[in-house]
Structure formats: structure tokens, C-alpha cells
Amino acid sequence: MANPPSDALLSDLQTLLGPRGFSRDPADLEPWLTDWRGRYRGVARALLSPSTVAEVQAIVGRCADSGVGLVPQGGNTSMVGGATPPAGGEALLLSLRRMSSIRSVSESDNMLVAEAGVVLSRVHEAAQGIGRRFPLSLAAKGSATVGGLVSTNAGGTQVLRFGPMRSLVLGLEAVLPDGSLYEELSALRKDNRGYDLRQLLVGAEGTLGIVTAASLRLVASPGSSAVAWAGLESPEAALTLLRRLEARTGDAVESFELVPANALDLVLRRIAGTRAPLAAPHAWNVLIEAVAPHGAAPAAETLQDALVEAVEQGLVLDAAIATSQAQAEALWRLRESVSEAERLDGPALKHDISVPVSAMPRFIEEARTAVERRFPGARVIAFGHLGDGNVHFNVQAPSGAAADRWLEEEGSAASSMVYDMVIAASGSISAEHGIGQMKREVFLRTSPPARLDAQRAIKQALDPLGIMNPGKLFD
Amino acid sequence: MANPPSDALLSDLQTLLGPRGFSRDPADLEPWLTDWRGRYRGVARALLSPSTVAEVQAIVGRCADSGVGLVPQGGNTSMVGGATPPAGGEALLLSLRRMSSIRSVSESDNMLVAEAGVVLSRVHEAAQGIGRRFPLSLAAKGSATVGGLVSTNAGGTQVLRFGPMRSLVLGLEAVLPDGSLYEELSALRKDNRGYDLRQLLVGAEGTLGIVTAASLRLVASPGSSAVAWAGLESPEAALTLLRRLEARTGDAVESFELVPANALDLVLRRIAGTRAPLAAPHAWNVLIEAVAPHGAAPAAETLQDALVEAVEQGLVLDAAIATSQAQAEALWRLRESVSEAERLDGPALKHDISVPVSAMPRFIEEARTAVERRFPGARVIAFGHLGDGNVHFNVQAPSGAAADRWLEEEGSAASSMVYDMVIAASGSISAEHGIGQMKREVFLRTSPPARLDAQRAIKQALDPLGIMNPGKLFD
Numbered sequence: 001m002a003n004p005p006s007d008a009l010l011s012d013l014q015t016l017l018g019p020r021g022f023s024r025d026p027a028d029l030e031p032w033l034t035d036w037r038g039r040y041r042g043v044a045r046a047l048l049s050p051s052t053v054a055e056v057q058a059i060v061g062r063c064a065d066s067g068v069g070l071v072p073q074g075g076n077t078s079m080v081g082g083a084t085p086p087a088g089g090e091a092l093l094l095s096l097r098r099m100s101s102i103r104s105v106s107e108s109d110n111m112l113v114a115e116a117g118v119v120l121s122r123v124h125e126a127a128q129g130i131g132r133r134f135p136l137s138l139a140a141k142g143s144a145t146v147g148g149l150v151s152t153n154a155g156g157t158q159v160l161r162f163g164p165m166r167s168l169v170l171g172l173e174a175v176l177p178d179g180s181l182y183e184e185l186s187a188l189r190k191d192n193r194g195y196d197l198r199q200l201l202v203g204a205e206g207t208l209g210i211v212t213a214a215s216l217r218l219v220a221s222p223g224s225s226a227v228a229w230a231g232l233e234s235p236e237a238a239l240t241l242l243r244r245l246e247a248r249t250g251d252a253v254e255s256f257e258l259v260p261a262n263a264l265d266l267v268l269r270r271i272a273g274t275r276a277p278l279a280a281p282h283a284w285n286v287l288i289e290a291v292a293p294h295g296a297a298p299a300a301e302t303l304q305d306a307l308v309e310a311v312e313q314g315l316v317l318d319a320a321i322a323t324s325q326a327q328a329e330a331l332w333r334l335r336e337s338v339s340e341a342e343r344l345d346g347p348a349l350k351h352d353i354s355v356p357v358s359a360m361p362r363f364i365e366e367a368r369t370a371v372e373r374r375f376p377g378a379r380v381i382a383f384g385h386l387g388d389g390n391v392h393f394n395v396q397a398p399s400g401a402a403a404d405r406w407l408e409e410e411g412s413a414a415s416s417m418v419y420d421m422v423i424a425a426s427g428s429i430s431a432e433h434g435i436g437q438m439k440r441e442v443f444l445r446t447s448p449p450a451r452l453d454a455q456r457a458i459k460q461a462l463d464p465l466g467i468m469n470p471g472k473l474f475d
Numbered sequence: 476m477a478n479p480p481s482d483a484l485l486s487d488l489q490t491l492l493g494p495r496g497f498s499r500d501p502a503d504l505e506p507w508l509t510d511w512r513g514r515y516r517g518v519a520r521a522l523l524s525p526s527t528v529a530e531v532q533a534i535v536g537r538c539a540d541s542g543v544g545l546v547p548q549g550g551n552t553s554m555v556g557g558a559t560p561p562a563g564g565e566a567l568l569l570s571l572r573r574m575s576s577i578r579s580v581s582e583s584d585n586m587l588v589a590e591a592g593v594v595l596s597r598v599h600e601a602a603q604g605i606g607r608r609f610p611l612s613l614a615a616k617g618s619a620t621v622g623g624l625v626s627t628n629a630g631g632t633q634v635l636r637f638g639p640m641r642s643l644v645l646g647l648e649a650v651l652p653d654g655s656l657y658e659e660l661s662a663l664r665k666d667n668r669g670y671d672l673r674q675l676l677v678g679a680e681g682t683l684g685i686v687t688a689a690s691l692r693l694v695a696s697p698g699s700s701a702v703a704w705a706g707l708e709s710p711e712a713a714l715t716l717l718r719r720l721e722a723r724t725g726d727a728v729e730s731f732e733l734v735p736a737n738a739l740d741l742v743l744r745r746i747a748g749t750r751a752p753l754a755a756p757h758a759w760n761v762l763i764e765a766v767a768p769h770g771a772a773p774a775a776e777t778l779q780d781a782l783v784e785a786v787e788q789g790l791v792l793d794a795a796i797a798t799s800q801a802q803a804e805a806l807w808r809l810r811e812s813v814s815e816a817e818r819l820d821g822p823a824l825k826h827d828i829s830v831p832v833s834a835m836p837r838f839i840e841e842a843r844t845a846v847e848r849r850f851p852g853a854r855v856i857a858f859g860h861l862g863d864g865n866v867h868f869n870v871q872a873p874s875g876a877a878a879d880r881w882l883e884e885e886g887s888a889a890s891s892m893v894y895d896m897v898i899a900a901s902g903s904i905s906a907e908h909g910i911g912q913m914k915r916e917v918f919l920r921t922s923p924p925a926r927l928d929a930q931r932a933i934k935q936a937l938d939p940l941g942i943m944n945p946g947k948l949f950d
Contacts (some may be wrong), residue, residue, distance in 0.1 A: 088813035108714060108833035131722075153667050164665060164672075167642065186901035190639060190829045190864040194680055194930045194948055199641075199674035203667055220722050229841045239583060250768025252725065293725025295518055295780075296771060302662050305770075354665045358583035388664040392907050434667045443668055450655035454937060455669045461936035462929060466847035473669055 003067040004090045005045050013048060013092075013331040016058055021098070023047045033460065035084045036077055042085030042435055043095045044071070051098040053173065053181065053212050059357045060210060060467075063177030070094045070472040073208040074117060074145030078349065079352070080436030086471040096147045099212060102126050107448055111170055111187050114211045116147030123216065132218035135162040135254075139336065145212045153203030153215070155432040160387040161254045162219065164432075165202060171215030172198045177208070177463040198317075200458070205434050206469035208462050222372035223294035226303045227328035230310075230319040231282030235361035235386065237315055238286050240386050244315075248306045248362045252299070255289040258386040262379065263338045274334060286386070287335045328460050331426035338383050342394060347403050348381070349411050351394040351418045355427035364391065371395055375414055390431040393418055419446060434449065435473050443473075476887045478542040479565045481519050488523060488567075491533055496514070496573070498516040498522045504926055507568055510559045511552055513913055517560030519546070519568045526573040528648065528656065528687050534569065535685060535942075536654030544945040547681040549620030554827070555911030557627065557680050559944040571622045576603050586645055586662055589624025592686045598691065607693035610637040610729075614811065622686045623888035627679030629717035635862040636729045637694065639907075640677060647673045652938040655736040660839060663925045668875050675933070680909050681944035683937050692779035694911060698769035700729075702803035705785075705794040706757030710861065712790055713761050717862050721766065721792075724783045727774070733861040737854065738813045745816040745817030749809060753793045761861070762810045813858050817869060822858070824870040824886050826893045826902045829904035839866065846870055853881070865906040868893055894921060909950050918948070 014022045023029065024046050027471055034041045040053040048070075050056045063070050069091030073083045084093045096116035102123075103113040107130050114123055138156035140143065150152070150172070156163045162168065170187035184198055201209055233237050234352040238258055245253050261283050277285075292299040300321055310316040322328035342348055355363045368380040377398025384391040395414050396404035419429045423446045435443045444452065459466075459474055481833035489497045489704045498504065499521050509516045523545075525531045533791070538545055544566030548558045560566045571591035577598075578588040582605050589598055595616040601611040613619065623629070628641045637643065645662035659673055675682055707713050713733055720728050736758050743749055752760075767774040775796055785791040797803035817823055843855040852873025859866040870889050872878035894904045898921045910918045919927070934941075934949055 003791055041944065077476070081667060106833055108718060109831055110718075124476075135686060155665055159665065166671070177924060179815075180849070180928070182929065183923065184924050186831050188829045188901075188906070190630050190634065190860070190865045190906040191903040192905045192907060194675055194910060194926075195679055195683070195732070195933055196677070198566060199671055200672070200933075204670055210671075220726055223723070243583060243585075244753065248768065248770055249723075250697070250727065250766075250771065251695055280826040291725075293727070295723055295777065296725065302770065329847060343643055351501045356584055356661050358581055364829065385665070390665045426663075428663050428666040428668055430667045431663070431665040432667060435669060447668065448658065449712050451655050451659070451672065453653075453655070454651060454657065454672055457936040458670055458675075460935060 001133065005068045005092055009066050009068060010046055011047065012062060013059065017050060017055060018047060021049045021051060025089070029093065032076055032095065033085065034071055035081045040081035040084040042087050044067065044091060045089060045094045046087045047095060049095045049098045052402060053175070056175045056210055056212055057179050057181060060175045060177065064093070064177060064179055064465060067465050068092060069467045069468060070210070070427045071469055072096060072147065072151070075119065075143035076150035077140040077144050077148070078152070078436055079433040080262050080438040082472055083148070084437065086297050089228065091470050094210065096145065096212070097109055103213065105130055109187065109264060110218045111215050112218060113185055113213060115213050116145060116211050118146045120144050120146070120149060126312030127218045129223055133221050134168070135217055136165060136168055137220050138399050146214050150202055150211050150214050151204060151206050152210060152434045155388070155390070157255050157257065157385070159385060160256055161251060165198065168217045169198065169202050169214050170217050172201055172210045172211060174201055174209040177465065177468050181384035182209065185213060185215050194369070200246040205436065205472050206475050207459060208468060218221055220293065221267070221425045222291035222299070222300040223296060224300065225289060226298070226300035227322040227331050228288045228303055228307060228319055229277040229331050230286050230288065230307060231317045232284045232286065232315070233317065234284060235364050238386055239361055240358070241315055243259060244310065245288065245306055249302055250292050252292060253288065253290045253387070256387040257384060258391065259285040259287065259335055259338065259383050260381065261377065263381050264334065265332055266341040266345055267337045270344045271337045272453040277320055277331060277334060280318065282286040282317050283300065287331055312400070336371065342396065343397065346399055347397050347407050349415055351393040351415065352431050352433045353393050353422045353427055353429060354388065354390040354431035355422060355425040357387065358423050360386060360389050360391065363425050367418065368391065370421065371414065371417060374417065375410055378414065435467055437471060440473065480567055481541065484537060484541050484543060485521055486908055487537060488521065490536065491524060492523060492530060496524045496526060496700055498529065504568065507548060507551055507570065508560065510556045510925065512554065515556035515559040517562055518567060519560045519563035520564060524570045524573045528650070531650045531657060531685055531687055532654050534686065535650045535652065537791050538567070538942055539652060539654055539940060541617065542940050542942060544942045545569060545685070546944055547622065547626070547685050548581070548625035550594065550615060550618035551913055552615040552623070553627070554908040555913040556585050556747040557909055557911030557947055558623070559912065566945050570597055571620065573686070578688065580605055584662065585693045585730060586690050587693060588688060588690050591620060591686050592627065593618050593621045595624060597660045598863045604691050606696055609643070610695050611640060621689050625677055625686050625689050626679060626681050627909045630865070632730050632732065632860070632864070634860060635731055636726060643692045644673065644677050644689050645692050647686060649676050649684040649686045649733045652940065652943050660688060660690050676877050680911065681949050682934060683943060690806070694881045695768065697766035698771060699772070699773040699775065700764060700766040701775035702781060702797045702806050702857055703778055703794055704752040704806050705761050705763065705782060706753050706760045706792045707761065707790070709759060710839050712877060713861055714761060714836055716761065716790055718783065720763065720781055723779055724765050727767060728763065728765045731862040732762040732810050732859060733866065734760040734762065734810060734813065734858050738856045738858045739809065741816040741820055742809055742812045745819045746812045748921065749812065752795055752806060755793065757792050761854060762806055799833070813948055815857060818870065820871065820883050821874055822872050824882065824890055826868040826890065827906050827908045828868050828893070828897045828902055828904060828908035829863065829865040830897060830900040832862065833898050833937065835861060835864050835866065838900050842868065842893065845896065846889065846892060849892065853889065912946060915948065926930055
């Protein structure tokens with residue numbers, strides 16, 4: 001367990017970091033003591049904002065000497081309270097936001113090196129600057145930082161083709177819990193020298209070290225892209241369609257997002273300026289984005305042909321392809337507004353879960369039926385990344401005045417029911433968002449002992465003092 | 476350090492495993508006590524050949540109780556003595572070859588689950604059986620097993636597009652050093668529940684647990700493929716060509732193998748039935764394989780257009796595209812015969828090294844000049860996976876009677892010189908082959924302390940008794 005920081009340590013850190021790198025002003029600290037969903041609030045005696053790797057090493061070294069905890073923070077957009085300090089004040093806030101250089105961009109290595117504090121949208125811009133792209137995007141791209149994206153193994157809407165951060169991090173630089181520097185930014189495509197520490201740090205939620213920079217993989221810009229909307233009978237039909245499209249396009253389907261009728265209906269009712277994409281409603285819908293390389297047949301043509309064929313075969317009931325950028329954006333807006341429409345409609349329990357891709361269609365149907373039967377009036381909205389076997393399985397409280405009371409009285413039982421069904425289907429109770437504080441209990445309850453023991457042994461071996469992001473993942 | 480196995484333990488294991496699973500017959504053990512390159516020879520009191528996961532668990536549990544080491548073995552094709560037992564007889568041989576079921580093949584999950592003893596060529600066949608492919612291949616595909624491929628993070632000639640085993644292992648099953656079972660075969664595309672033990676076991680060379688099965692990623696079969704040979708002025712020109720082809724084909728270049736004039740010359744002189752692929756010799760050559768999806772323009776067309784353009788621009792000096800399967804195989808044979816031609820020509824020092832891709836052209840030229848200057852008469856042959864930043868940087872002894880003496884007297888100094896240049900270029904002293912016994916010394920000498928300390932802490936945490944593949948990677 002971490003110790004509380006002493007006045008001597010704080011004064012030492014103040015001298016080390018100077019006025020721009022050290023603050024105890026409550027106004028400076030305030031925005032970073034609460035997670036952005038407003039569920040967790042912590043206490044910290046100071047906000048440390050180093051601007052160099054050497055400063056991070058000095059901070060970690062001093063905190064290791066005193067056994068004081070550090071909570072690393074980037075954009076503070078964790079969905080699970082992963083960047084909020086503990087309530088006891090025993091840890092200090094370590095902001096990486098001042099470390100915001102893009103150190104290099106290399107066309108011939110297809111990569112760039114970005115410091116932990118670089119915001120995702122700047123990574124996108126830098127890649128575009130050399131005619132490449134960084135193929136990971138998510139709603140918080142204007143605030144999420146490289147350090148947080150790496151440490152949470154972030155996903156998003158393009159995982160289908162290029163994988164999550166784990167697949168895109170070619171190299172890392174991190175300060176380990178003893179203050180030593182792990183430096184492996186040279187981004188070798190092949191390197192078999194013992195255990196892969198890089199992959200251990202990706203997704204570790206800051207509990208094994210402080211990521212200070214990452215080498216990120218860039219890919220070719222597509223020659224063309226196309227966005228389509230298709231109506232189908234079932235999630236099963238959607239998955240069949242995905243596999244056919246992949247075979248047809250050589251795995252060039254980049255997004256394949258499932259939207260059920262109830263979600264689309266909510267969006268159309270709640271979000272101004274949206275309109276139905278097809279003439280009639282369908283039980284299930286998918287939004288598809290596919291690309292084609294320069295010089296190849298345009299993606300729209302290939303996608304159109306494949307969809308026409310699927311309609312003829314009865315697999316797809318109706319489909320529309322965007323014929324302009326504005327239409328493509330309108331289709332994406334339907335998908336991206338689901339969460340907001342839900343929020344406007346009333347309180348809901350959210351579950352970011354995954355099961356094997358082939359099991360997802362059946363899981364959605366069975367789990368929905370089971371939840372709605374046990375909790376009359378509750379409505380399941382399951383939408384999202386079907387091709388990744390990952391949906392947001394949300395349970396809306398029965399509508400009306402009793403909604404909040406229902407959440408309070410039944411929410412915990414309903415969530416447990418969902419998670420138990422996920423585990424029974426060999427799935428994960430956290431597909432994208434990590435464990436943080438919020439899912440610690442269900443993580444500990446549902447993980448097999450062999451896995452937990454091995455993870456705990458690694459934590460104990462690399463961070464014996466428990467100073468790295470205390471209270472997250474493990475106690 | 477591991478203890479020597481007692482008679483009581485051996486008798487216990489004999490009862491447990493029965494006659495097919497246990498042998499002390501020297502004739503049974505003999506083939507497995509020496510590595511296939513004949514450099515290392517070890518001693519073992521018994522060969523254990525379990526046929527189920529439960530048997531592997533029982534073996535590991537009993538060996539953990541007695542502190543006895545286990546050396547896991549698949550095809551025994553390690554290039555670095557990684558599967559050869561220690562000379563002191565303190566470890567037992569653990570063959571996974573009887574665990575050779577393909578447990579499942581799933582079209583909708585694009586994966587198959589193979590046990591550790593399944594040979595790579597059977598994985599290829601099983602994938603083809605459902606119209607998919609497993610995109611990793613190497614020369615030893617008829618003997619290398621899944622367990623060994625996973626544990627060494629094997630590479631090969633298709634890493635460029637799909638990555639090494641690390642990118643293709645979707646799930647693992649392994650017996651941990653305390654005999655507990657780590658079971659994560661469900662192959663979730665997204666799973667953020669703490670540290671990624673799967674990635675820790677990949678490439679761990681059997682030092683953290685015994686891999687018993689893996690879920691492997693399958694990809695779509697290509698609609699068409701094309702093989703070409705191009706002559707160029709320099710490795711720099713070759714890398715420029717690769718980047719252009721990738722942009723042109725949407726990253727559908729699957730192999731891009733560099734062959735210098737001296738290597739091609741050796742092949743043409745030493746390997747019967749080979750013939751020059753181009754009208755005139757060129758200082759550098761590349762073998763290119765590109766694919767195209769079903770329904771797209773044939774790969775040969777796209778590749779042809781791109782090469783014609785590159786010739787017009789002076790980037791490529793001459794090029795030929797295979798117009799039949801036989802021609803494609805003949806081109807591949809030129810590349811795949813380089814090692815054999817070298818062997819026939821005389822003894823050589825072999826270095827499987829990598830540097831950042833963009834640094835490789837310059838590295839090849841500078842390192843070659845430096846080595847040949849310091850060791851007059853020695854000739855460098857650098858060939859292989861340019862697009863991965865990985866070449867086989869081999870140094871042929873000066874020809875004639877003195878060759879063996881040169882190797883003995885100067886070999887170690889020449890290898891050290893190569894490795895030091897690799898480290899100076901932020902590269903790896905082992906790109907594909909791992910550390911095993913052979914590279915342990917140079918691994919320990921050249922690894923940064925922060926990295927070694929963290930790796931050692933993990934080994935100590937997960938295998939405190941040191942019974943997992945003793946003598947490999949660490950002492």
C-alpha cells in the first residue's frame with residue numbers, strides 16, 4: 001500500500017518541477033479529481049506536470065523512495081474511474097499533458113513517435129501530413145491522449161481491420177516503478193529477445209509504469225472509401241454478410257456496426273436533424289465502411305455489387321450507399337448518436353462486453369430475452385462492434401418516474417446477470433474500457449484463479465511498493 | 476536452480492503416463508538430446524510424452540513439488556539450442572508431439588484451435604479446408620509445431636503483411652509453473668481485463684509455462700497472387716519500391732525478399748537446375764509476392780503496371796513476372812536456396828538481426844564494408860526480409876583450407892562486431908530465432924539493465940523454482 005506524501009516530498013517535488021510543473025492550487029487540481037462521468041471523486045495533495053522524461057524519472061524515483069502513489073492522467077476520459085486518485089489522499093496526480101511533442105514522423109518506417117500527452121486528433125493530423133493514416137479513432141479523439149490510449153489498450157470503430165492499440169503500438173518508452181527507463185522506441189518489426197514488456201505495459205492501466213511515449217503504426221491512406229447502411233432480419237444475418245464482404249474485398253471492411261431497430265428509433269426521435277436511412281424500418285441494421293487502395297476499383301462499386309447480390313439472395317432486406325461525403329457523415333451520425341439518444345431517453349445500465357464473434361448473434365438474442373423477462377419493463381439496447389464480438393449491452397430502466405429507483409434497487413442484480421451470461425459464453429466483462437475502479441469487483445469475482453494469481457505475481461514483481469496507480473485493477 | 480530428478484519421481488511419472496507417455500530407453504531419447512544444427516547436446520533421464528492437458532498439469536505439478544526442471548519440445552528445430560536439455564541431466568524432456576489434435580476450425584470466427592504438437596503444414600491444410608489460410612510459413616513447416624512456433628514467436632516469409640506469431644495467436648492454453656491451467660482459448664477480439672498473459676507467453680521460449688494449445692487467426696484466401704523478380708541498384712532503391720507497391724496495392728504485398736548479387740551467384744553456381752531470372756546480373760534483387768482479393772483486378776496486372784512504372788522511373792533496372800505456377804516456384808526456389816548454397820560453399824557465421832526498416836539499407840552497406848575491411852577475405856551475404864527490417868547477415872569465412880581455422884580464431888570477434896553495430900543502430904541481436912542457449916551471452920551483454928531487471932523479475936515471479944526450460948534465456 002502507498003504511503004501519504006510528506007511535506008518534505010512535496011517541497012522536494014516543487015523544487016524539481018518549478019511553478020509550471022507543480023501545483024497545490026485547489027483550482028488547478030479540481031478538474032482532475034473527478035472522473036468525467038462524475039462517478040468517482042478522489043483527493044490528491046498536488047498535481048505534478050513534468051515536461052520531460054527525466055522529470056518523470058525523478059518523480060517516480062522520489063515517490064518510490066517514499067512509497068508514495070502516483071496516478072497517471074492524460075485526457076481523463078476513463079470510463080471506469082481509471083484515472084481518478086484514491087479518496088484517502090495517499091497518491092499524487094501525475095499529468096502527462098505537458099509532454100505533448102510528436103518527436104518524429106517517418107514515411108519509410110510507416111510510423112510516428114508521439115509523447116504520452118499528445119491528443120489523438122493530433123496523431124491523425126500528423127499521419128495525414130505524410131499521406132498516411134493512424135487507423136484508430138474514437139469519440140473522445142479531441143481529448144484522449146496517447147498515454148491513456150496505450151495504457152487502456154483503446155479500441156474504437158476501426159478495430160475490425162487493424163486491431164486495438166495493442167496492434168498499433170510498435171514501440172514504447174516508459175518509466176518503471178523503480179524510476180528506471182524502459183526505452184524501446186526503435187520499433188523493430190521483429191525482435192525476439194525475451195519477454196515482451198511492451199505488450200505487458202499496453203493495457204496495464206498505469207499499474208506497472210508510466211508510459212511517456214509510443215511509436216505508432218501508420219498505414220496507407222485508402223484510395224477510396226464507401227459507407228453503406230443495410231437492413232437485416234437478425235444479427236446472424238449481419239455476421240454472414242460481414243464474412244461475405246470480407247472475402248469479397250480482401251478484408252478491406254473497416255467498420256461494421258450493428259444498430260437494432262430500438263436504437264435507431266431512439267436516435268430518430270431524440271436527435272434533431274436525423275432521418276431514416278431506409279424506406280422501411282428493419283429489426284436490425286448495420287453501418288458498413290469499406291475502403292479500396294489507389295488504382296483499384298472504387299470501394300463504392302465493390303460494396304454496391306456485393307450488397308446488390310446480398311439483397312438478391314435475401315440476406316439483406318434493403319440497403320443504401322452514401323453518394324456524397326455529407327450522406328456518409330449522416331449515416332455515421334446515426335450510429336454515433338445512439339449513446340446520446342439513450343441518455344436523453346432516460347437512465348440505463350451500460351455493459352461494455354465481448355464474446356467470441358461467432359457467438360455474438362445468439363448471445364444478443366438470448367441475453368436480451370433473459371434480461372427483459374426477469375426485469376419487466378426494462379429494455380435492452382445492444383449495439384456496436386459486431387465484427388469484433390463487442391457490443392454495448394445496455395439495459396434501459398423501465399420508463400417513467402420509477403427509473404432511478406429501479407436502477408438503485410435492481411441495477412446491481414441486472415448487471416450481475418449480464419456479466420454472468422458473458423462469462424458463461426467465454427466472454428469478457430470489459431472489452432474496451434478496462435477495469436479501473438468501477439469493474440474491480442466483477443473482475444475479481446469472475447476471473448479464473450490461475451489468471452488472477454499470475455497477474456498479481458507480475459504486479460508484485462514489478463511494483464512491489466504498490467505505488468503505480470493505486471486502487472486500480474488490484475488493491 | 477532445478478534439482479536432479481529422483482527415482483521416486485520417475486517411477487511416479489511412469490505410472491502416471493503409462494508406456495506410451497514415458498520412456499527411459501536411450502534409443503527413444505537419443506534424437507531429442509541434440510539440437511538439429513548439432514551444436515548442443517544435453518542429458519535427460521526420461522522423455523515424457525503426455526497426450527492430454529491433464530497429464531501435462533500432473534507432470535508440472537509433480538516436478539514443481541520436487542523442483543525438477545522440464546524442457547518442452549515440439550519439432551526440435553530451434554536455431555539457438557532452445558529445446559536441448561542442460562548437460563547436467565537435471566531436467567526431463569517434455570515432448571508435446573502426442574498432443575496433436577486440431578480441436579476446432581471456425582469459419583465464422585476465422586480461426587482454428589490447434590494443440591501444441593500440431594505440425595505447421597497441418598495447420599495450413601486445415602485452413603485451406605474451409606477456404607481460408609494461415610498466413611505464416613517457414614522452411615521447417617513440415618516439422619515445426621504450434622507450441623514451438625508460439626513459444627519462439629516465429630516469423631518467416633509472410634511477416635510483412637500479417638506479422639509474426641504474436642499477431643496471429645488469438646488465444647492460448649498453457650500450464651503455468653505451479654501446475655495451474657491458464658485457459659484463454661475463446662479468442663476474444665477485444666478483452667481488457669488486466670495484463671496480457673497471452674502475449675507474455677508468446678516468445679517466452681517455454682521459460683514461463685508449457686503452451687498446450689493455441690487459437691490461431693485465419694485470413695481470407697487471396698483471389699489471385701503474383702510473384703516477380705526485380706533487379707535494383709541498392710537496398711535503398713528496394714525499400715523505396717516496397718513503399719510504392721504497398722501504396723499501390725493497399726498493403727497487399729506479402730513477401731519482399733532481398734537477394735544480393737553474391738547470394739544469387741552462389742545459388743546459380745551451387746544449386747542444380749536454377750537459372751538467372753533476368754538477362755543481366757544486378758547488384759541487388761528482390762523477390763516480390765503480392766495478392767489481390769476475389770473480384771479485384773488480378774495481382775499480376777497490378778504488380779506488372781507498378782513495375783513497368785518503376786522501370787520507366789529508373790527505380791527498377793529490370794523485372795520479370797512469373798506467368799505460371801512453375802515460374803513462380805522457380806523464383807521462390809532462388810530465394811529459398813540461399814542458405815543451402817552458402818552451406819555448400821563453405822562455413823559461415825550466421826546472424827539473424829533486425830534494425831528499424833528505414834535504417835536497414837544503410838546498415839547493410841556500412842556493416843558489410845566494415846566487416847570486410849576488418850577481416851580481409853571474409854565475404855558478407857546479407858539477404859532476407861527487408862520489409863521487416865530483418866536480414867540474415869552472414870559472414871563467409873575466407874575461402875580455402877583456412878576457413879575452419881578462421882572461424883575458430885576470428886569468428887567470435889566478427890560476431891561481436893556485427894552485434895555491436897546492430898545495437899548501435901537500435902536493432903535486435905535476435906530478430907526471429909530467440910535467445911535459447913546460443914545467444915544468452917550476447918543477450919545479457921547487450922540488453923539495457925532496466926529491461927533485463929524487469930524480465931528477470933517476471934521470471935522469478937512466475938517460475939520461482941526455475942523449473943521451466945532451465946538454462947534458456949536466463950540462468
